[in-house]
Amino acid sequence: MTTGAEPGEDRSDPSLGAIMSERRRLINLGYRLLGSLADAEDVVQETYARWYALSEREQRAVESPGAWLMTVASRICLNLLGSARARRETYVGDWIPEPLPEPTEWIAGRSSTDGTDPADRITLDESVTMAFLVVLDAMTPAERVAFVLHDVFRYPFGEVAEIVGRTPAACRQLASSARRRIRTARTPAGPGAEQADIVRRFRTAWEAKDIDALISLLDPDATATADGGGLAVTHPAPIVGGEQIAHAYAEIARLTGDRTTFLECTVNGLPGLVARQDGELATVFAFEIVDHRIRHIWAVRNPEKLRPWRTD
Template identity: 60%
Template structure:
């Protein structure tokens, strides 16, 4: 599966330099709504008209008059799919725990994973949780999403049994939300991003593709470790 790059920090708003004001913030996807790892998945679920209108207007800041000229439609016909697409994106955030409150579930997940405590992992994961990995053909990763909290817990426990003893798991901010970074022999070998809903982990994105981990080069290994 393809996963977007797990950037270690955020700057500005989507498509807009920091400090730039928009005419009506309610008519644009905000940074918090679009910076998360779930945003590309939401785009894929949209119709071409919704996706095109959202990207052209909210990200690249074309007016609906300009979009109408590009797509040979009327401005109202472009405005409606953009509005529908925006609702889809914002629905992703409706039940999600605020970023500041996601730290404890992610921290507890790290500790349970390191201890191979399957029962605690199952309790932290939602029953319909999904783990999606991306090795990009350059690193070992699950070929298909692992679905269900129980299956994910057992999958992670099995991974722990095959990882080097000196692998270190660190807590880091991933795309503005609490996440994890795995380091081995001074290099970042994996980054994990999370979606937390109702205090339980709903989605995990495991990026192992070294090309997507380049932004993490040089990020220090100090801090919360493998304990």
Template identity: 65%
Template sequence: MSTPTVPGHDRSEADLSVVVGERRQLVNLGYRLLGSLAEAEDAVQETYARWYAMSPERRGAVESPGAWLTRVAGRVCLDMLGSARVRRERYVGTWIPEPLPDRAEWSSVRTDGDGSAPADPADRITLDESVNMAFLVVLESMTPAERLAFILHDVFRYPFGEIADVVGRSPAACRQLASSARRRVRAGRVPAVPAARQAALVREFKEAWEARNIRALVDLLDPDATMAADGGGLVGAVLRPVEGSRLIAQYLVHIADKAPGLTLLERTVNGVPGLVAQSGGVTVTVAAFELAGGRVARIWAVRNPEKLRPWTERGSG
């Protein structure tokens, strides 16, 4: 986790530049570990709080501030993952990772400490395979230690010797943790679908849903498709996953009938094509899709308003 030395004559200025420059990396790490942008930001804030709680002398003695921040952020996230498991056991319905908008979708409800709007998440989260919803859901099946070892090694390319210092286990044990996590990822992976086909299939799905065409929806869904919804007990949402193409199609048409003013928009969700449902200009649902064999295999519908704060209230088309 070594960080290159920043050119400059003043060590303190160089270290400050390094510390500030690590923020994006830390948020990227936190989001993948926690499945929540809000919790990732909390973890990063705690990491910086611990850095600045040290005396100037102790900070000056840190050979690599970037490595120190990554170690601490990893440990903070590890603690948060442990407590999150307890909270999610009491969660109402299905817990789904917080959906991440594309740059064009960002309209922050939160503000930075000075009252200004923070940078959009596209500036902070690198959009790649490790943030798509299917990948994040697989991560949820891992133990916190597996998840941390895997993300640090396979996504951020840190050696096991340095990961061991974060996880608190031997390098060999961390290697085994990452290997176990890798098997889970491989078991859950489906063949990649070209981006253009993904977008076309989501568009066809949207049109069939808008037309309340059950037969068309069934044809677009894999016969064994599943749909999970996350309302967090704050809004109405099915508490258990809906299984099977016909039941999902009927459920979607039922939703459309209950909300005649619902507007569906094609949007990028965690880096891949998805749908956003708005009512009165307010985002009420963000849907992510996993495609397999030219059909929709899984749908994750996030309705919990606390997870939809990053999403725009704009978007008429």
């Protein structure tokens, strides 16, 4: 995480507090658009740099500094999303969004009166789950920005159009296309306590190398995906099938033995696991649980994506 003084911190600007109070909102936006907290922080730094590059007269002419900052951050993210696709082509293995520890709070959404069915609304909490971010990552940059700004942050399509550089009608179509993708992939989540119990039983079965118990907790068509980014050892391709995952994870437990310990935690707002090997943070696991079984496991081992989890 970027440290040191924030942009403009040494200026005696009476509006500084209001400007800097937008930082959390900008981070929330950047993370959902880019799937990376590190990239989101870079976007926020660049956004503030552009604000403070304005003259005092130009700053005073901005009617809503918060809206200005969100617009600039969104455009920076849109540009980064285009280049990110090229970077992914050289990424070693599967790319998974950066997992986040339990949030202390999520920002409030904007109100909207565009007539969208409330059942299609996406809450800020839901929009940060790993399953949701994976679906977002499959969208085109324009789809992703239009959808997140409108459906998550409640921006009207007129404002979205100015940011994306398309007509309001085109942005409405982009968001609609994205919404269909979300609706197809969206599954009702069970109660938090039930999901936590399933993750706990998975942990116990894994530690015991109990293959039958693991199979009973996994959907027959489950998938396990790992992200090492070439910096950590992982299985080279997604493992497909509950039985195959059970055997693979039991073998991992056999190989690592007493060197690995697990901690139950919250990952992107849902029950997950953290694994430590020889006392060092090694992996963060996120789960998608559907109909009382684990449908997907995301294992993030790339150390560059685990910075928010380190306390040392």
